[in-house]
Amino acid sequence: MKAKSHINKVFLGPPLFVLAVLALVPTIAAIIISFQNKELGRRGTSFVGFENYINLFSDRRFSNAMKVSLQWEAITVIGTMIVAILVAILLFETTRGRTRAIISTLLIVPVLLPRVTAAFVWKFMFNPLLGVINYPIKELTGAPIEFLSNIQTALISVAVVDIWQWGLFFAVILLKLLETLPKEPFEAARIDKARTWEIYAYVAIPMLAAPLISLTFVKMVESLRSFDLIYVMTRGGPGIVTETLDMYAFNQGFVESGRISYASAMAVLMLLTTIITFTVLFKWVRKWQTA
Amino acid sequence: MSNITCKKLTKKYADLQVVHGFDLEVKDEEFIVFLGPSGCGKSTILRMLAGLEDITTGTLEIGGRDVTTAEPGERGVAMVFQNYALYPHMTVRKNIAFGLRRSGLSAEEIDTKVNDVVQMLALAPYLDRKPAQMSGGQQQRVAIARAIVKTPEVFLFDEPLSNLDAKLRQQLRVEIAKLHKKLKTTTVFVTHDQLEAMTLADRIVLMNAGNAEQIGTPQEIYTKPRTLFVADFIGSPSMNFLPSTMEGPAAKTSVGILTLDAMDFTPSTSGSATLGIRPQNISLVRQNDSDLVLNGTVVFTEYLGNEVMMVVDCAGTEISIVVDAPNAVAEGIETTLYLAQEFLHVFDSESGLRLNND
Structure with a gap:
């Protein structure tokens, strides 16, 4: 027992130390700065209490960013999971052996691309003049759709890239999970007159509930970190239609006004919201799973 | 009438032929046991009857209806698997009701039917449990209940007792025999256990390498084995x-x-x-x-x-x-x-x- 607890420390120590330096220090710094009135290009700072936070609640651009972030989470998480499930089932039903292995490998490629690369590739594809996506649209309707500069389509178009990367990757994971399921419950369901979609909806997917929930959590966390994708594709535009919280914080802190403290307050709020949301979700899921 | 007629059934996987022209006439209400060593094709034929394996050539009729290419759900069969094959995320009640729901019965009808089989198999205390919370024997009874509740024309059992310990195996064997006496549903039962075959069967189909080596009553098989293989396998x-x-x-x-x-x-x-x-x-x-x-x-x-x-x-x-x-x-x-x-x-x-x- 004693030796075991000792080994715990040996293994946990170094990563915890690295984590403390890399994560804890900036986090504490951000919290401190958020209570100040630090600005880039201006000397002298003082503590201003909750002023930054109070200002945020009357900032309509902040509430817009909040809304965009929520939309982004919802679209990319739900979109990824739906695409993953549908593609996995399609492959499970229609392919086998080598074909399946080759397609699986191809589906993993998008997520292997650095996100900035993926963003540029799609930015070119969406391009109204040169883009391959707009080519047939121009042929058919005579006018291109400006996917990334249209208020209606900008957020969705960026989300498509995210779903393309992660949905297809998750599809491969799901396909492998489907392969591990025992085949008898599927056969029992066929004898029980279940149609193909019913077998998946009522038997296969529920049997994969636990890993599906884990994947959803992974994607939720991952979607929070989509700054680089949005930055390359739209920079939050047109206007502020695709300006998520991190994008707005970045704009406030470094691009437009250099209001570091104001941006830090946003970051701290994001941190709190994320911690609370995920804690509640985790608890809720655990309760639901044991029930 | 739910007799089963197999005419020259064959099964081929690529170059490997595992069933060679299997003929069998199962009478209505008969309890047939497929007996044989592992790999003799007995489970394959059962799965062909169920529609879980395609029939390469030959014809299959159940109740006078040609079901050679019919979907498993359209054959009027119910099946019990060796490893129970319950839906793990559903309660016992939902497991039993699953097939009835798919055939679009009303909620009241489903309730009545489920309660009937639950009584028959003494499963009432477990209705709200999930399969993982039950012993193997109980799970297999749920699987049997799930088969019975559909009032199928034919019951198919694929080595249902093989995963149970000796005592439970005996109990459930007696229970299956009693159920068959009561329900009189035509039954095909696959096993490699000669004791199960001898005690349950009206007729035994003794299989060897994809062929029926002998078809007869347990007594015929025991006292007049048609071939050396049968003589060696039984007893x-x-x-x-x-x-x-x-x-x-x-x-x-x-x-x-x-x-x-x-x-x-x-x-x-x-x-x-x-x-x-x-x-x-x-x-x-x-x-x-x-x-x-x-x-x-x-x-x-x-x-x-x-x-x-x-x-x-x-x-x-x-x-x-x-x-x-x-x-x-x-x-x-x-x-x-x-x-x-x-x-x-x-x-x-x-x-x-x-x-x-x-």
Whole structure:
């Protein structure tokens, strides 16, 4: 027992130390700065209490960013999971052996691309003049759709890239999970007159509930970190239609006004919201799973 | 009427043929057991009946309806699997009701039907449990309930008792027999356990390498095995075999010349035959004047309770015999064996066919 607890420390120590330096220090710094009135290009700072936070609640651009972030989470998480499930089932039903292995490998490629690369590739594809996506649209309707500069389509178009990367990757994971399921419950369901979609909806997917929930959590966390994708594709535009919280914080802190403290307050709020949301979700899921 | 007619069923996986022209007529209300060693194709044929495996060639009729290419759900069959195959995320009640819901019955009808089978199988206390919270025996009863509730034309059982321990296996076997008496549903039951086959079957289909080696009542299979394979497969301990060359009624074997003067059999065309006799049909005392006599030394005994299995070395050939425990002879003692000719089987060594005329 004693030796075991000792080994715990040996293994946990170094990563915890690295984590403390890399994560804890900036986090504490951000919290401190958020209570100040630090600005880039201006000397002298003082503590201003909750002023930054109070200002945020009357900032309509902040509430817009909040809304965009929520939309982004919802679209990319739900979109990824739906695409993953549908593609996995399609492959499970229609392919086998080598074909399946080759397609699986191809589906993993998008997520292997650095996100900035993926963003540029799609930015070119969406391009109204040169883009391959707009080519047939121009042929058919005579006018291109400006996917990334249209208020209606900008957020969705960026989300498509995210779903393309992660949905297809998750599809491969799901396909492998489907392969591990025992085949008898599927056969029992066929004898029980279940149609193909019913077998998946009522038997296969529920049997994969636990890993599906884990994947959803992974994607939720991952979607929070989509700054680089949005930055390359739209920079939050047109206007502020695709300006998520991190994008707005970045704009406030470094691009437009250099209001570091104001941006830090946003970051701290994001941190709190994320911690609370995920804690509640985790608890809720655990309760639901044991029930 | 839900009889089953299999006509020249074959199954081929790429180049590998696993079922070779399987013919069978199952009568309405009959309990048929497919018995055979692993890999003999018995489960494959069952799965072909269920529609879980495609039929390569041949036709299958259930209740007079051609279902050769029908979907599993359209065949009027219900199946119980070796590893239960319950839906793990559903409660017992939902597991049982799943098939009924798919066929679009009203909620009240489903409730009544589910409650009926739950009563029949004494599953009421477990209705809200999930499969993982139940023992193997209970899970298999849920699986049986799920099959019964659909009131199918045919029940298919794929080694349903193989995963259970000995005591449960026996209990559930009796339960299945009782259910069949009550419901009278045509049943096909696959097993590799001869005890299950003997006790449950109206008729046994003994399978070997994708063919039906013999189809008959348990008694026929036991007393008149059609081939060497059947004779060897059925009975415990296994039948004793003595390869021999025949000259009229005289059989030259490794234990000496045996004169089969009290037997009626067709001489084997090749001249070589295999004599077979069950350990239970060899006695330590003379029963008839025609008994064949062998002398040997007891080399091994196995105590079975009220009986003892003895292995006797007769001129280098080991013969096993089963006697009542009080009559057993200890290891190392010389003894005389009496083989009753009425229980002796003669098989053609080449074709394996039984040559007795009875």
